[in-house]
Amino acid sequence: MNDARPGTTVPDHRGRTGLHLTGLGLDRNPRVVVEDVELLAAGWHVLRATTFRYRGDDGTWSTQTRETYDRGNGATVLLYDPARRTVLLTRQFRYPVYVNDHPDGMLIETAAGLLDDDDPVTAMRREAEEETGVRVDEVEPVFEVYMSPGSVTERLHFFAAAYDGSARHGDRGGLAEEDEEIEILEYDIDDALSMIRDGSIQDAKTIMLLQWAVLDGPFSPGR
DSSP states (O other), X not given: OOTTOBTXXXXXXXXOOOTTOTTTTOOSOTTEEXXXXXXXXXXXXXXXXXXXXXXXXXXXXXXXXXXXXXXXXXXEEEEEETTTTEEEEEEEEOHHHHTTTXXXXXXXXXXXXXXXXXXXXXXXXXXXXXXXXXXXXXXXXXXXXXXXXXXXXXXXXXXXXXXXXXXXXXXXXXOGGGTOOEEEEEEEHHHHHHXXXXXXXXXXXXXXXXXXXXXXXXXXXXX
């Protein structure tokens, strides 16, 4: 079914080939044998259906098929001002949340983006400057997380970095050529936590970084 489909032996609109081969030959887990990978779609990101055999705890083998959505890996950063006890967040329109019951689709988030061809730190610095105008120097790795492991392959790299809120200016960010309209928001950390409780902040990566900040990060009792 993959024959001559764009992205297989024929380049897709981004010039990619071999997208139907990802996963074949994986042998890190002896209980899993990948048998077939079907390329379902190769838009900007890639949708595959993979058929594999899985050996259960009782030793019997079953054949299963799973769809995976591959959008690449990403990076995100919590920008914080330790002296002023503030965090710098963004707000932009996200259609997927709008179509799934978010009131207006205007989601409050930490700065984030895909790695593309960069390493995680470089990508995080790029996204922080594009979205907030803040140039990040010293960074603290926080954790790496699979955000939706049932279907999405993405691994997200989490960072934290200090910024000088007294020197910051402007309330808009984003790249016009990518149709980005990003509002830059600065909150007291306690106010940001309250916004999690009342549902004003619903983005998973942002909630995780804000809670880390008060449990183990720059606003924790031990720091």
